[in-house]
Amino acid sequence: MSATESLRETALSPAHKTLGAKMVEFGGWNMPVSYTTIMEEHKAVREKAGLFDISHMGQIFVSGTGAEAWLNILLTNDIRRISHGYGQYTLMLNEAGGTIDDLIVYRIEDQRYLLLVNASRIEDDFNWLDRRKNINVTVENLSQGFGGLALQGPEAETILRKTLDEEKRQIKRNQLLITPFLGLDVILTRTGYTGEDGFELFCSNEIILKLWDKLLLDGKNYGLLPAGLGARDTLRLEACYPLYGHELSSTISPLEAGLKNFICFDKPEKFIGLEPLKKQRNKGLSRRSVAFEVVGAGAPPRANYPIMKAGVQVGEITSGGHSPTLKKGIALGLVELAHSEPGTQLEMIVRERSVPVQVVKKPFYRKL
């Protein structure tokens, strides 16, 4: 994308400007990459709390008497396993078993579901769903009206309870509650993409700026910092969460990405992509997504660097960077199965030079 004019702005764009954020293009949006430094924002989320603008993410609502059974055909996980007010991580596949998107589906009511989808995938997801709906199902893309915030880190709950002071109910991991703020509904969920405890909040763009300001104010004494996409990426990489377009794509199956826990092979509904996944499972994978760390002081890994064994390419980095927590280069990459066991010594090619890397157990960082 060349012209900045064509990028979409979130309702929080005035706040980013006031804070002097460095901006970057992401999925067609002009988003903050950092406000101070990625290192500082990353550390705030791991030790205190960080507040992210996630207004670019999409909200697709599916409702109707047939919604539950229909979604179980469109999505890989079993939606019947979640009760009212809970969500689950799930995948939407194409007929070949490639990934259209990874998302969280929430059961708001038995006949109403919220799909929280990746910014870059909103249109494709909606079209895929809309083309397959039946008379008992309504599909609505309400992404335009919604803004979103992620409040993440060990202090997130304390801060949230100050801001939404009428909120006394317990909220468990993956739960969703509707709670008022300035007279409007806020969809409050306990989830995140950082490896820390935290919340994602979605509400009308009319009040999102006020909610952002109040959270930052209430969080000031708890070390809350605004955090950008740069830290969001290093945090999720340490936690080994996939990013669509990197670890997952229309040609990478969720089995290859190591997400078999989110695929329900034996539910009554045959989901789209089931047969090719079964084949893949029965035949055995030829490649899989693994975690790497750089051995010694080498350049940080980056997406698309080739992975070699004895001069022969055996894989490719899908995401990489410098880990602020581990203070070394870390990466996720797809490699041939024979080279995917933790402890395997491989090399990556950085600017035509070979740098030693080692396969390690996922994730790099675990708290939850």
Added chain:
Amino acid sequence: MNHPENLHYADSHEWISVENGIGTVGITDHAQNALSDVVFVDLPKLGKVVKQKEPSATVESVKAASDIYSPVSGEITEVNSHLSSSPELVNSSPYENGWIFKIKLSNPDEMSSLKNVSAYLALLGK
């Protein structure tokens, strides 16, 4: 931000100061601030001959790798080996301890293609 008056600047945000035909090269305060959090510097090989505007080193921040272009043509005579263990010097001291390489100029006339501080500030819109 700080941009010293005695240096020469390239449009690609490197600086050079020349003494006795040897130029010392680094990146500007503006560039280090834009990259932020430098975590690795790939230094050129000693004796390497580079052309003006040729990628000659790489500075890696948490987020991305950025090429450093030589402001002049010449031969690399020295590299800042402190950057191997302390790459953050590029952020904390871009004009002194964070210099990247020294180069023996093969065509001193190229200096006239570089900007003085006021022209560089104008490029930054300041």
